[in-house]
Structures are given as structure tokens and as C-alpha cells.
Amino acid sequence: MPKDLAQANARFNQAAALGDATAMYLIGFNYDEGNGVSKNRATALQWYRKGAQAGSAEAMTALGYAYEAGDGVKEDHLEAYRWYRKAAEEGLPLAMTNLGLAYATGRGVKADQQEALRWYRKAAEKDDGRAYLLIGMMHLEGDLGAKVPAEAFRMVSKGAELGEAAAIRQLGYMFEEGLGTNVDLGEAVRLYREAADEGDAVAMRFLGINYWEGIGVPIDRQESRRWFRKATEAGDEDATKVLEELQSASSAATAVV
DSSP states (O other), X not given: OOHHHHHHHHHHHHHHHTTOHHHHHHHHHHHXXXXXXXXXXXXXXXXXXXXXXXXXXXXXXXXXXXXXXXXSSOOOHHHHHHHHHHHXXXXXXXXXXXXXXXXXXXXXXXXXXXXXXXXXXXXXXXTOHHXXXXXXXXXXXXXXXXXXXXXXXXXHHHHHHTTOHHHHHHHHHHHXXXXXXXXXXXXXXXXXXXXXXXXXXXXXXXXXXXXXXTSSSOOOHHHHHHHHHHHHHTTXXXXXXXXXHHXXXXXXXXXXX
């Protein structure tokens, strides 16, 4: 174990023994990530629970995610909602956005788009890029009534400016499709690359499609396959299927000719 990690974990344990909620959360995080200790999800959750009970909003949010995903505990959307709400009321932007999503989707609480928007706005006020993205998507999809692409573009742009990879990718898509802005295929590809560089797997898949079909870039099937592979490796479950569909369509077109 690196000396600095060992020293950090020792300090966290000392602080946790004195009731430091943040230290409890960090111990849990280190068990989740294997930072200086062996990975152990069950032990991580024990520390998250201790930290949450001691007042750590980060630990509350980690517990909320565990219940939402059924990761290490039985899936329970009501319990997830409760922990997200506690953390949101403590002022944590991530929890505010997650709470907004709970209201938007009706998971653990009755669906309420206006309440979702209220929590997204609270998070956006604290510069949460994902919150800006989600507000933008509400305007784009008409979740609040009429679709307002121009406002969607403005909100998604703010999320992208804050470095939210999914917002950067969505902004690229809006340039590609002309949603709330003029079509600009070169800008779309540039933004997909930026999002892909941040690890966004869907942006990698979009680049694969663009190189396959020559959208904003010259057709380059080798480069296309490279991006589809990267997307798959990054966890995009649809990348392989999309590539197979493109190859099938291409083969069918060649056969017709």
C-alpha cells in the first residue's frame, strides 16, 4: 500500500472515531474504490450508513444510490428517495439532481414534473451541469408543456460550459439535428470528441456512426469501428448492436447494387 494512502486512511479512522461524518464517508468511499484497502462493498455501505447517520450528505447520497440501483442492498426506490431528500435538504447539488430525477420518473415518490424542475433549478444554482442538462431535456421533450428547443439549447449549453460530459454530447446532437440552433455538423463532431475524451460512451458511439456514414467527417470505416470498440469498452451496451446494424445495411446495399 502506498504510504500516503495508508496515512490518509489512518487519519480518516482517527477522525471517524471522534464522530467525523465526512471521514466516515471517505472510509466507505475507499472501501468502494479499493484505495489503500481491499475493495469491499458491504464494508463501504456500513461506513456510508454511519456517515449518513452522523450527517454526511455525501454518505446519504451514496446510500440513496445503493438503494436506487440495488447495489449491495435490496432495491428500494422509496428508501433511495428518502436518502436523496435528506442529502438535498443539506444542500448537496448531486442529491438535488437525483431527487429531481426521482420526481421526474416517479421512482419512490409520485411523479411531479414541476417539483422535479424546482430541484433541478436548486442544483443548477450551485453550478451542477447535469441539472442544466436535465432542465434542457425537459424543454426539449415538452415535459413542462410545449416544446421549447431554443430554451433547451440554452440550458444544455450551460451544462456543457460546466464540463458535464453528457451535456457536451447532447449539445453536439442538437447541432447535428438543428434543435434550437442551426445545423453545424463540424461542431457536432467536435463536441462528440470532447465528450468522448471525458469518457462519455454514448459520444463514442455517435462518433462511430458519424465516421461510418460520413456525417461531419469523411467516411472512414476503420475509424468508425475503433470508436464503436471504445464505446463498448466504456460500457455502452448499444454500440455493438448499432455497428452490426450498420454493417448489415451496408452489405444489403452492396448486394442490391
